[in-house]
Amino acid sequence: MRLMSSAKTERLVNLTMALLGTKRYMTKSEIFRRVSGYSGSGETKERMFERDKDDLRTLGIEIEVASHDPLFEDEVGYRIRPELFQLREKFDSEELGLVSLALGLIADSEFVDTTYSLNRRINSLAVSPLTPEEFRLSEINVVENGLSELLEALSERKTVTFSYQKEGASKSENRRVNSLGLSAWRGSWYLVGEDLDRDDVRVFKLSRISSRIETSSSSNSYVIPADFSIKDYLVMLKPGEYSVKVRVRRALALNLRNMPGSITQLDDDWDLLHIDFKDQEQALREILWLGPDAVVEEPAELRSAVVARLEKLVRNHG
Amino acid sequence: MVETAAARAIRLIDLVPFLHNNPGITLREVADQFNVTVSEIVKDLDLLFMCGLPGYTPLELIDLSIDDGIVSLREPQNLDSPRRFSQTEALLIRVALAALEELLPDSKRVKVRVLREKFTRLFTDQVPNEAISFASDAERTKLKVVSDSISQGKKLLITYLNPTKSEVTERKISVTRVIPESHRTLIEAWCDASNGIRTFNLANMKSVNLIDEDSIRTTSAEAEVITKAILRSSEDNRFIRENHAQLEKREDRFLIDIFQDEWLVRSALAEGGELLVESPDRIRARVAFLAGESLKNYSKPD
Structure with missing residues (x-):
């Protein structure tokens, strides 16, 4: 005697194949009559089918429901659309190789099962992936906690709720957000989304989300504008308001030179940059990083802050 | 953990196109690919053998056999193609491709970018292409790759900007030393194209990638120990x-x-x-x- 679970597995495969193979919607009675594995009383079969249908949907298989006869609206039918179930889009070997290579970057994370499944399916196409062998990618951290929930919410346009501790705030607040985009910047992930309670588009740093991310059940609850570009919303890519004059050695300090602002040549060794930082904190960090290659000219308060920190560095490292 | 009937059903459904498009594959390879034991795969195949389309005569069943550890699938019925990527899966692929784009040398980036747009168009066009971006900390990443190259004994492929000549070249180098100076970080390396030891300024390396070629060991090479x-x-x-x-x-x-x-x-x-x-x-x-x-x-x- 086969185990119950084997019988159920077999029935789920048969049901999938039958619904995939049918051109017209199959009614429940047709399913019970023709698909192998449905037995028992009418009520038992009904229950079996309802559970099977839920199981397949949980696995991501879309089952369409419709009434195929307008005169008998009660008799609904079911089918699986082949174009939604099967991968019919064409990719060449090189494209598939690049996808495999990219998946390798996230394989060692909470996405391990998904990457296994995706790689398996890529290897199940008539065209085989051709990986550019010469590359060994350095290991960088691509994923971060919360990314998985947010990707799901974003892909299905579901509202998310979480508690968030703003920089400098002493406690977290609840947020309801319609996600618009995600961006990694210097090793951290940021969510840009419409904050429903504040009625404004806000940026959230994933590492500052202090609770589980809850996803609403209804999908397509909002629309992302087609011309949305996350770069327009990330503050670190926008000019700041803290104006600084800083002297930097010529041909150095590329980070600062790339910021919006003006550059004047002072002499053979030094250039004067006039740039805007987000705040004093950012200015301090960027300038201290450059060590003897950058000297603050204005404002005076930043100049003394830099000196104070340099003195502390000498004291505690000397 | 007990596997649910549904999780197993998905494996069975995925097995068919995999076997169909990989003829002559061994049970061992199938088991590795699906991350289960050989005996589980054999049980799966025994079960698949009973599955098929309504009618369930030999003409409608999935037809397969195992001979000497080699699996042959003669008839996949309507399970000949793998399952389509879901929207969430496709979005994850877009994230991975965006990260890959950052890591590859300039010359290969365009291909990845085009592919990323293709995934947007085909699977997730409700989430605009520019809604996902990935920017790494360039300087930090470069230093990390240089260290990886030393610790793994592999060559680097660099895109190098020569500021005095303002020309960009691609070179394969074997790092011998990292020299931190007060104003810059220099990388001393054997350069294949120059056939000798050259010094590179890290700031002028536009991209740095590890390649699967063993480093050339030179007498001056001192492996830096990671402490x-x-x-x-x-x-x-x-x-x-x-x-x-x-x-x-x-x-x-x-x-x-x-x-x-x-x-x-x-x-x-x-x-x-x-x-x-x-x-x-x-x-x-x-x-x-x-x-x-x-x-x-x-x-x-x-």
């Missing part, structure tokens, strides 16, 4: 928070692998004394030296 640095700082220091995955906490100290001295030196400077490098001495001393040199800039009369 740990001991740091002291409060928990809520910015550096500690941002790097907390790489840190190991030991009582009131933090340990971190040093991939490249200069990165840690500069990070300590940027934290302005809130992050103390206790050891190794060479890093501690360099932080003090650079801070001292910087102070001179402020004490000089203007």
